Amino acid sequence: xxxxxxxxxxxxxxxxxxxxxxxxxxxxxxxxxxxxxxxxxxxxxxxxxxxxxxxxxxxxxxxxxxxxxxxxxxxxxxxxxxxxxxxxxxxxxxxxxxxxxxxxxxxxxxxxxxxxxxxxxxxxxxxxxxxxxxxxxxxxxxxxxxxxxxxxxxxxxxxxxxxxxxxxxxxxxxxxxxxxxxxxxxxxxxxxxxxxxxxxxxxxxxxxxxxxxxxxxxxxxxxxxxxxxxxxxxxxxxxxxxxxxxxxxxxxxxxx
Amino acid sequence: xxxxxxxxxxxxxxxxxxxxxxxxxxxxxxxxxxxxxxxxxxxxxxxxxxxxxxxxxxxxxxxxxxxxxxxxxxxxxxxxxxxxxxxxxxxxxxxxxxxxxxxxxxxxxxxxxxxxxxxxxxxxxxxxxxxxxxxxxxxxxxxxxxxxxxxxxxxxxxxxxxxxxxxxxxxxxxxxxxxxxxxxxxxxxxxxxxxxxxxxxxxxxxxxxxxxxxxxxxxxxxxxxxxxxxxxxxxxxxxxxxxxxxxxxxxxxxxxxxxxxxxxxxxxxxxxxxxxxxxxxxxxxxxxxxxxxxxxxxxxxxxxxxxxxxxxxxxxxxxxxxxxxxxxxxxxxxxxxxxxxxxxx
Numbered sequence: 001x002x003x004x005x006x007x008x009x010x011x012x013x014x015x016x017x018x019x020x021x022x023x024x025x026x027x028x029x030x031x032x033x034x035x036x037x038x039x040x041x042x043x044x045x046x047x048x049x050x051x052x053x054x055x056x057x058x059x060x061x062x063x064x065x066x067x068x069x070x071x072x073x074x075x076x077x078x079x080x081x082x083x084x085x086x087x088x089x090x091x092x093x094x095x096x097x098x099x100x101x102x103x104x105x106x107x108x109x110x111x112x113x114x115x116x117x118x119x120x121x122x123x124x125x126x127x128x129x130x131x132x133x134x135x136x137x138x139x140x141x142x143x144x145x146x147x148x149x150x151x152x153x154x155x156x157x158x159x160x161x162x163x164x165x166x167x168x169x170x171x172x173x174x175x176x177x178x179x180x181x182x183x184x185x186x187x188x189x190x191x192x193x194x195x196x197x198x199x200x201x202x203x204x205x206x207x208x209x210x211x212x213x214x215x216x217x218x219x220x221x222x223x224x225x226x227x228x229x230x231x232x233x234x235x236x237x238x239x240x241x242x243x244x245x246x247x248x249x250x251x252x253x254x255x256x
Numbered sequence: 257x258x259x260x261x262x263x264x265x266x267x268x269x270x271x272x273x274x275x276x277x278x279x280x281x282x283x284x285x286x287x288x289x290x291x292x293x294x295x296x297x298x299x300x301x302x303x304x305x306x307x308x309x310x311x312x313x314x315x316x317x318x319x320x321x322x323x324x325x326x327x328x329x330x331x332x333x334x335x336x337x338x339x340x341x342x343x344x345x346x347x348x349x350x351x352x353x354x355x356x357x358x359x360x361x362x363x364x365x366x367x368x369x370x371x372x373x374x375x376x377x378x379x380x381x382x383x384x385x386x387x388x389x390x391x392x393x394x395x396x397x398x399x400x401x402x403x404x405x406x407x408x409x410x411x412x413x414x415x416x417x418x419x420x421x422x423x424x425x426x427x428x429x430x431x432x433x434x435x436x437x438x439x440x441x442x443x444x445x446x447x448x449x450x451x452x453x454x455x456x457x458x459x460x461x462x463x464x465x466x467x468x469x470x471x472x473x474x475x476x477x478x479x480x481x482x483x484x485x486x487x488x489x490x491x492x493x494x495x496x497x498x499x500x501x502x503x504x505x506x507x508x509x510x511x512x513x514x515x516x517x518x519x520x521x522x523x524x525x526x527x528x529x530x531x532x533x534x535x536x537x538x539x540x541x542x543x544x545x546x547x548x549x550x551x552x553x554x555x556x557x558x559x560x561x562x563x564x565x566x567x568x569x570x571x572x573x574x575x576x577x578x579x580x581x582x583x584x585x586x587x588x589x590x591x592x593x594x595x596x597x598x599x600x601x
Contacts, residue, residue: 060491081493092491100484100551101477109481110493112474122472 009072011036011173011204012057017066019052026052028228029066034221036172039195039205041215041236044225045248050208053225054175057206058090059083070173081110089166091176096162099151103143104132106150107165135168136161139197156187163194167203174198175206180214192218212241224248301545301552304596305561308543308589312564316571323574331451335521337566338455339364339514340536341559344544345466346396346510347537348558349503352470353483354550355410357507359399359417361534365527366421367392367515372434372525381438389512395421396508400501414504422529429527436519445520455517459559462513466506466555479503483550536565539590565589 012034019027027049034040042050055061057068059077067074070086077083080090097106108128115124132146141160143153150158159179166174179195180188195218198205209215215222216236224231224247231247246252316324323329343360350357371388375381395417402413447454470476481489482499490496514533519525542548543564544557568589569582 079493080491084493090491092488096488098481098484098488098551100547101481105477105481109477109489112477114474122468123474123477 010034010069011071012040012206013069013072014053014057015067015069017053017056017068018064019049019056019061020064025228027056027063030225030228030230031066032223032230032233034173034204034206036204037199037202038220039199039207039218040221040223041207041209041219042223042225043209043212043215043244043248047227048225048248049228050225051177054090054177054206054208057083057173058088058175060090084169084171087170087172089169089171089174091159091162091166091174091179093177093179093181097150097158100149102147102149103136103153103161104129104146106161107132107135107146107168111169135164139164139167139194141194154187155182156184156190159183159187159191160194163191163198167198167201171203173204173206177208178210179207180209180211188214212244215244216241226250301547302554302557304545304593305543305557305564308593309560309564309567312568312571316567316575319571319575324571327451329570329574331448331453333563333567333570334451334456335453336570337563338453338459339518339521340533340540340566341456341459341562342462342510342514342517343533344537344540344558344562345462345555346503346507347541348544348546348553348555349466349470349479349506350410351483351541351546351548352479352550352553353500353503354486354548355403355483355500355503356414356538356548357396357399357504358411358414358534358538359395359421360507360511360537361530361532362418362421362425363392363395363508363511364515364518364530364533366395366425366428367512368519368525369425369429369434369527371515371519372436373428375436375438375525376434381440385516388515389509392508392510392512392515393505394508396505396511397501399508400504403504404497404500418534425527429525431527433524433526433528435524437523438520441520442523445517455520458517462510463555463559470555475499475502480551483547483552485551535586536562539586540565542590543593 010033013032015031017027017030018025030049030053032040032042032053042053044050052061056063059080059082062076062078067076069075070088075083075086077086077088083090098109101109104125108131113124113128113131114121115127116122129146136143136146139160141157141164143157143161150161153161163174163176163179166176176195180191183191192214195205195207207215207219216239219236221233222236222239222244223233224244226248243252313325343364347357347360367388370391371384374384374387379387399410399414399417402408403410444454449457470479478489478494479499479502481492481494482496486496515525518530540561541553541558543561544553544555544559546553546558565586568585572582572585573579
C-alpha cells in the first residue's frame with residue numbers, strides 16, 4: 001500500500017503545460033513539481049488556472065501542449081480512470097461520493113471485488129466490507145458503520161471517506177481540490193490530520209487551498225499561480241502569509 | 257451536505273483516541289432502533305408497499321368476506337398481475353437511473369404484433385417468441401442510445417417512442433388482431449401450481465433474477481451509481497452511458513416478455529393501446545419505493561406494487577364498486593404513496 005519514497009526525482013512533474021478553452025487561455029506554460037512524502041500546495045486567485053492544472057494531472061482534461069511525468073515517466077491519460085490506474089487519485093470538492101450508496105460501495109466503486117467463476121461472478125460484499133473497515137482504520141477515520149449510506153454523513157466524514165478511498169488503492173499521488181473549503185473548524189483539523197498521514201505514508205499530496213495558514217502549516221512546497229502562469233515556487237519554510245497574499249494579488253513581484 | 261434527522265448515522269464527536277476503532281459497536285436498544293427506523297425515509301421507501309398490501313387485503317376481505325380471499329379469486333388476481341409485474345421489473349431499472357420509460361406499454365404492443373405477424377406467417381412458436389423479445393430490446397436500445405448519446409430528456413425520447421412503437425405496430429398489423437391459437441401457449445396461460453398460475457411463477461423467476469442482478473453484481477451497483485449521481489459515477493470510471501442504454505434495453509426486453517404472456521392469456525396479438533399498463537408500471541415503481549430521482553430502490557417493491565394495484569382493481573370489482581372508481585382509487589393511492597416516500601429525497 002505504501003509507495004516508494006524516492007529521494008531523488010519528483011513524483012509529479014509538469015512541463016510547460018498549455019491549455020485553452022476556446023479563446024480563454026487557462027494555462028500558459030505551467031511547470032510544477034511535487035515530491036513523494038511531501039504536501040505540495042497550489043495557490044492563486046480564482047481563475048489563476050489551479051483547477052485546470054490538477055484536472056490535467058488527474059486525467060479529466062487533456063493538455064494542448066506540454067507533458068506530465070509521473071516518477072519520470074511521461075504519461076498521457078485519456079480519462080480519470082486511466083489516471084487512477086496509474087496511481088493518481090483525486091479528491092474532488094463536490095464530485096466526491098454517491099450519496100445513495102453505502103460507504104463501502106463508494107470505496108469500491110468501479111473496483112468491486114468479485115467472487116465466483118465468470119460469467120457467474122457476484123460481488124464479494126463480505127470481503128469488501130472488511131476491507132473498507134481496514135481502509136478507514138488505516139487512516140484512523142471513525143465512521144459508525146461502513147454499511148451506512150453517505151447521505152447521512154457530515155461534510156467532514158464524507159471528506160474522510162473520499163480521502164480514504166484516494167489513499168487506499170496503492171496510489172502514489174493524491175490530488176485534493178480545496179479539501180476543507182466546506183468544513184467547520186473541527187472537521188478541518190481532522191482532514192488536515194489525514195493529509196499529514198498520507199504524507200507520512202510517502203504519498204505525494206497536491207492540494208489546492210485558499211487558506212494560507214493551512215498552506216503554511218501543511219505543505220513543504222508552494223506554487224503560486226496567477227493568470228495561467230506559475231509566478232513562483234518556494235519552500236513553505238521560506239515564506240509567510242503576507243508574502244503569499246501579495247504574490248497572489250500581484251503586489252509583490254516574484255522572487256527570482 | 258444535509259444531516260438526516262434521527263438516523264443512526266449521526267456520529268457523536270469522535271475523540272481522537274489514537275486507536276483505530278472504526279465501526280465502533282453502536283448498539284441502541286431494539287425499541288430505539290425501531291424509533292429510528294420509523295423516522296428514516298428508507299424505512300418508508302422500503303415498507304410502504306407491503307403495509308399498503310396488508311391494509312388492502314384486510315379492507316377488501318372485510319368488504320367481500322366470502323369471495324375476495326377465495327383461492328379462485330387469488331388465482332385470478334395473480335393471473336391478471338403477471339403482465340404488469342413483468343413490465344415493472346424493467347421500469348424499476350430505468351427509474352433507478354433517474355430515467356423513465358413511457359414507451360414500455362407501446363413496446364408491448366409492438367412486440368405483440370411482431371409475434372402475431374410471425375405466427376400468421378407460420379413461423380415456429382419459439383421464433384415468434386424470440387422475435388417479440390428482440391423487437392422489445394431493439395426499441396429499448398433505441399431509447400437508451402438517444403437518451404445517453406445525445407443527452408436528450410428521457411421523457412421526450414420515450415414519449416416519442418410511445419408513438420413510434422404504436423405506429424409501427426399498427427403498420428405491421430394493419431390495425432388488425434391476429435388470432436394466436438397454440439396448444440403450448442394456452443397450457444402455459446391456464447396452468448397453475450396450487451393458486452399460483454404458471455405465468456406468475458414466470459414473473460417471480462424474472463423478479464428473482466432481476467433482484468440478484470441489482471444487488472449482487474457490479475452492473476447493479478453501477479446502475480445505482482449512475483442514478484445516484486451521473487457526474488460522480490463517470491468521474492469514478494463508471495460507464496454511465498452504457499448503464500443508461502442497458503436499463504432501457506432491459507425495459508424493452510421486459511416489454512417483449514410481457515407481450516408473450518399477454519398473447520398467451522388473450523389468445524390473440526392485438527395492436528391495441530395498453531395505456532393502463534404504462535400508468536400501472538409507473539405507479540407500481542413509486543409505490544415500491546424506487547426514488548424517481550434515481551440511485552435507490554429495489555425490484556421487489558415495485559413488483560409487489562404491481563400486484564397490489566391489480567388486487568385493488570380486482571377488490572373493487574368483487575365488492576361491486578362501479579368501474580370508474582378504480583381510476584380514482586389508483587390515483588389516490590399513487591399520490592399518497594408518493595407523499596409517504598417523498599421525504600426520502
